[in-house]
Amino acid sequence: MSSPDPAAPTTAPPTGGALLEVAGVGVRFGGVVALDGLTFEIQRGSICALIGPNGAGKTTLFNVISRLYPATSGSVTFDGRDLLKVPPHGIARAGIARTFQNVALFPGLSVLDNVRVGAHTEGRVGFVRGLVGLGWPENRRMAAESMSILERLDLAHLASRPAAGLPFGTLKRIELARALASRPKLLMLDEPANGLTHAEVDELAATIHRLRDEFDLTVLLVEHHMAMVMAISDHIVVLDFGRRIAEGPPEVVRNDPKVIEAYLGTADDGDGGP
Amino acid sequence: MDLFIRYILIGIGNGAVYAALALALVLIYRTTGLLNLAQGEMALFSAYLSWWFTTHGVPIGLAIAFSILLSMIGGAVIERVLIRPVTAPGKSHLNVLIVMLGMFLAINAISQLLFSTDAEPMPKPWPSVSSPGDPVGRSARLLDIGNTSISWAVGALALTLIGLCLFLYLLLQKTKLGLALRAVASNPASARMVGINTSAMLMVGWALAAGIGALAGSMVAADRGSVSPGLMTVVLVYAFAAAALGGFDSPVGAVVGGMIVAIAESLTIGYVDALSTIELVVPFALILLVLLVRPTGLFGRRVVERV
Amino acid sequence: MNRTTVRVVVGVLVAIAVLYAPYYFEPVWNRELSRAAYFAIAAMGLNLLTGFNGQISIGHGAFFGVGAFTSAILVDTHGWSFEATIPAAAVLAAVVGVLVGIPALRVKGLHLALVTLGLAVLFPRVGQKYIDGAGGVALVRPKRREFDSLLSFLADDQWQYLETVLIAALLFLLAWNLVRSRVGRAMIAVRDQEVAASTVGINVARVKVGTFALSAAYAGIAGALSVMIDRAADATNPLLAFRNSIEFLVAVVIGGTATITGPAVGALILVLLRRHTDGLIEGKEVLSPAIFGAALITMIYVLPEGIVGGLGKLFGRLFPARAAVPATAGAAGPDPSTTTTTPTEEEP
Numbered sequence: 001m002s003s004p005d006p007a008a009p010t011t012a013p014p015t016g017g018a019l020l021e022v023a024g025v026g027v028r029f030g031g032v033v034a035l036d037g038l039t040f041e042i043q044r045g046s047i048c049a050l051i052g053p054n055g056a057g058k059t060t061l062f063n064v065i066s067r068l069y070p071a072t073s074g075s076v077t078f079d080g081r082d083l084l085k086v087p088p089h090g091i092a093r094a095g096i097a098r099t100f101q102n103v104a105l106f107p108g109l110s111v112l113d114n115v116r117v118g119a120h121t122e123g124r125v126g127f128v129r130g131l132v133g134l135g136w137p138e139n140r141r142m143a144a145e146s147m148s149i150l151e152r153l154d155l156a157h158l159a160s161r162p163a164a165g166l167p168f169g170t171l172k173r174i175e176l177a178r179a180l181a182s183r184p185k186l187l188m189l190d191e192p193a194n195g196l197t198h199a200e201v202d203e204l205a206a207t208i209h210r211l212r213d214e215f216d217l218t219v220l221l222v223e224h225h226m227a228m229v230m231a232i233s234d235h236i237v238v239l240d241f242g243r244r245i246a247e248g249p250p251e252v253v254r255n256d257p258k259v260i261e262a263y264l265g266t267a268d269d270g271d272g273g274p
Numbered sequence: 275m276d277l278f279i280r281y282i283l284i285g286i287g288n289g290a291v292y293a294a295l296a297l298a299l300v301l302i303y304r305t306t307g308l309l310n311l312a313q314g315e316m317a318l319f320s321a322y323l324s325w326w327f328t329t330h331g332v333p334i335g336l337a338i339a340f341s342i343l344l345s346m347i348g349g350a351v352i353e354r355v356l357i358r359p360v361t362a363p364g365k366s367h368l369n370v371l372i373v374m375l376g377m378f379l380a381i382n383a384i385s386q387l388l389f390s391t392d393a394e395p396m397p398k399p400w401p402s403v404s405s406p407g408d409p410v411g412r413s414a415r416l417l418d419i420g421n422t423s424i425s426w427a428v429g430a431l432a433l434t435l436i437g438l439c440l441f442l443y444l445l446l447q448k449t450k451l452g453l454a455l456r457a458v459a460s461n462p463a464s465a466r467m468v469g470i471n472t473s474a475m476l477m478v479g480w481a482l483a484a485g486i487g488a489l490a491g492s493m494v495a496a497d498r499g500s501v502s503p504g505l506m507t508v509v510l511v512y513a514f515a516a517a518a519l520g521g522f523d524s525p526v527g528a529v530v531g532g533m534i535v536a537i538a539e540s541l542t543i544g545y546v547d548a549l550s551t552i553e554l555v556v557p558f559a560l561i562l563l564v565l566l567v568r569p570t571g572l573f574g575r576r577v578v579e580r581v
Numbered sequence: 582m583n584r585t586t587v588r589v590v591v592g593v594l595v596a597i598a599v600l601y602a603p604y605y606f607e608p609v610w611n612r613e614l615s616r617a618a619y620f621a622i623a624a625m626g627l628n629l630l631t632g633f634n635g636q637i638s639i640g641h642g643a644f645f646g647v648g649a650f651t652s653a654i655l656v657d658t659h660g661w662s663f664e665a666t667i668p669a670a671a672v673l674a675a676v677v678g679v680l681v682g683i684p685a686l687r688v689k690g691l692h693l694a695l696v697t698l699g700l701a702v703l704f705p706r707v708g709q710k711y712i713d714g715a716g717g718v719a720l721v722r723p724k725r726r727e728f729d730s731l732l733s734f735l736a737d738d739q740w741q742y743l744e745t746v747l748i749a750a751l752l753f754l755l756a757w758n759l760v761r762s763r764v765g766r767a768m769i770a771v772r773d774q775e776v777a778a779s780t781v782g783i784n785v786a787r788v789k790v791g792t793f794a795l796s797a798a799y800a801g802i803a804g805a806l807s808v809m810i811d812r813a814a815d816a817t818n819p820l821l822a823f824r825n826s827i828e829f830l831v832a833v834v835i836g837g838t839a840t841i842t843g844p845a846v847g848a849l850i851l852v853l854l855r856r857h858t859d860g861l862i863e864g865k866e867v868l869s870p871a872i873f874g875a876a877l878i879t880m881i882y883v884l885p886e887g888i889v890g891g892l893g894k895l896f897g898r899l900f901p902a903r904a905a906v907p908a909t910a911g912a913a914g915p916d917p918s919t920t921t922t923t924p925t926e927e928e929p
Contacts, residue, residue: 068776106769106773109770371637371830372830373881375874378874379874383870383874554702
């Protein structure tokens with residue numbers, strides 16, 4: 001497996017303290033414990049990866065942070081505020097944007113409109129103003145801003161096409177554009193390399209780096225593509241059975257015996273990992 | 275007390291019918307995820323069909339059996355030709371809804387065109403007592419309780435329901451076909467992958483529902499003594515209320531719901547004068563209440579969508 | 582001959598035809614066309630809710646009834662001038678819309694359809710209780726002269742037609758504005774992917790209830806206008822609310838869900854169909870619902886996106902666009918074959 005070799009990161013390891021603090025977060029679904037006392041931090045400006053075998057709780061944590069699942073215990077602090085008090089539609093305004101594992105674009109809208117919707121929190125026109133036609137100036141402004149994002153992701157030529165029936169990799173880039181439209185502080189990517197070709201993964205790694213620098217982002221990703229994770233992450237958190245079993249920079253995590261065991265099992269195990 | 279028992283008995287009789295039709299609704303909901311608005315009119319057609327056989331000399335029991343058979347074929351055809359083209363997982367239910375509305379109107383009208391626009395007398399498949407001027411007759415007495423009696427109608431309807439439940443239980447839980455049906459109902463994509471002919475199973479689901487509807491419709495007509503164009507419209511609403519109350523995906527719920535709705539209706543009409551003139555308020559209000567307060571009904575299961 | 586030119590030409594021709602119609606037709610036809618116009622308003626309202634926002638309602642006949650009854654009572658009993666009752670009808674209907682929209686948040690799809698159907702059926706009964714309690718009359722028939730033409734060169738029926746059509750045109754314009762705006766995109770987003778919509782910051786509950794209220798207001802205005810055209814408002818006929826609800830929905834689907842012109846086309850067809858299939862064949866009155874039902878089913882197969890949706894695709898092939906078609910079709914869900922694009926105006 002060749003390691004992607006993106007342009008060397010232009011910024012030094014991040015400073016500025018923790019943007020996201022997860023403290024003792026637990027999630028139960030009936031009798032199933034999906035997350036158990038999970039604690040870790042993400043530093044501003046860093047790229048943090050969440051890895052672990054299937055069912056480890058990575059997507060659950062994602063959904064807790066994006067407020068789609070309630071946490072049964074613990075706390076999540078984002079940019080100094082208690083995130084668990086924020087309703088699901090409040091995370092965008094708080095500065096969090098995310099993509100979805102199976103690409104949740106709006107097929108009834110064009111590519112441009114998908115991105116414009118991403119900037120929903122940047123607008124103000126509601127029902128009344130929309131009806132009487134006061135929304136047009138805002139529309140134009142948002143269109144211009146969205147187009148510039150599309151250009152940066154090499155998608156401008158698709159602006160007026162419906163956001164459906166396009167190659168999977170393209171759809172993922174569109175979803176990325178939509179996430180960027182809300183000018184987030186934290187960008188959460190749910191398995192971004194899933195379904196991409198080798199070349200596309202390399203491109204993705206470079207893109208994530210570039211976007212982190214250009215948009216001044218902090219990135220949290222859930223990912224299975226180990227090579228990419230190892231190559232671009234500043235910090236890795238490893239989950240298994242809902243708990244954190246290891247944490248640290250790639251070199252440390254890669255050699256941690258607990259991590260290896262979680263994925264591959266011990267020498268005595270008859271069955272292998274994922 | 276006798277009055278109370280009488281109301282309960284009436285409730286049981288009606289409940290059996292509502293429960294049967296509700297079972298048909300639940301079957302279709304489980305296999306295709308649809309609420310079949312045209313179920314009542316399909317049952318009406320079947321009831322008329324049973325009647326038609328009797329006008330050609332076929333004894334009522336056999337007539338109902340033939341009707342059930344033909345209705346099953348009809349149900350399968352309807353699924354394949356009318357419903358399948360407009361349903362797809364993830365697609366909005368709007369087009370299916372319009373098709374079902376079209377079916378509702380068309381099937382009712384076709385019934386009238388093919389059979390009769392009038393109320394036609396329907397013989398009873400259970401003992402009855404006729405009198406001059408009443409050729410079809412009233413149901414005979416089956417059993418006496420105190421000062422009232424259980425009529426054959428109630429007994430027959432209840433027995434039919436029990437038989438139906440038994441049949442469905444055995445079919446769904448104890449046969450390969452039933453297993454395949456349940457698999458398709460639970461996860462069509464996976465079912466297809468293990469080699470189950472999903473297309474055929476959908477048709478089987480609708481066929482079964484149509485057959486059950488035929489039975490229910492014929493029994494209603496037999497109980498009332500006649501088949502008429504408006505026979506099933508009201509019954510359908512009650513069946514929906516029963517299915518909603520029980521949970522649209524629960525056969526047990528359909529039966530329990532049917533009984534509750536019917537007995538509640540019977541007691542309400544019997545004891546509360548003010549409500550006796552308001553038709554359909556009870557079932558519709560019940561539907562609203564259930565769907566808004568506890569959408570899964572008494573026995574339904576919550577479905578959680580994966581993000 | 583590019584898209585925009587074709588659009589403008591067609592638009593102008595249609596406008597001329599619509600404005601000339603009252604001079605050309607007999608009063609009886611003007612009445613039918615007026616009916617089609619207020620029907621179109623109700624259908625447009627429903628289209629906003631069901632087509633653009635994905636909430637199926639078979640209960641809009643109830644909102645229509647609220648508007649009709651409000652207007653009739655205000656004119657007949659309280660002496661309001663008719664035009665003033667229109668906003669009142671809209672507001673009242675919108676309030677009821679909110680009352681329905683909030684509990685409706687809990688149900689989706691066909692379940693929601695069932696709930697709204699229940700409301701459409703129950704509403705007249707509730708209305709009856711209220712009216713009986715207030716000692717009022719269920720069937721209100723305001724007098725003719727309440728709706729007389731205010732312009733000397735227009736006959737009553739022509740005046741009423743123009744008033745209805747102009748109001749319809751205005752409401753359609755407003756709807757078009759809305760759909761192209763930020764809220765319009767939010768409505769569609771909620772329809773397509775509710776979870777992702779909340780993630781980008783859309784307050785899903787507010788959008789859904791707001792759309793419900795707005796669509797109810799449209800139906801209420803249509804109801805008010807119907808009082809002028811039909812000169813009657815019947816609050817207690819359950820069959821009426823039921824039939825209207827179904828017909829509005831049919832008009833939306835046949836015209837083309839999630840399009841702007843669809844509801845108008847669907848309404849016109851429905852009103853004409855109603856007129857023509859009633860008593861179509863002597864002695865076989867029951868044939869007309871059969872034909873109607875069969876016609877519905879056929880239409881859905883031939884044109885699953887409705888007339889405007891289907892024509893839109895044809896149009897797209899005859900006049901391929903570099904820029905776009907301002908019709909956001911696709912209420913049928915994730916279907917890549919539908920043309921969904923942004924309007925030309927916004928592209929830099």
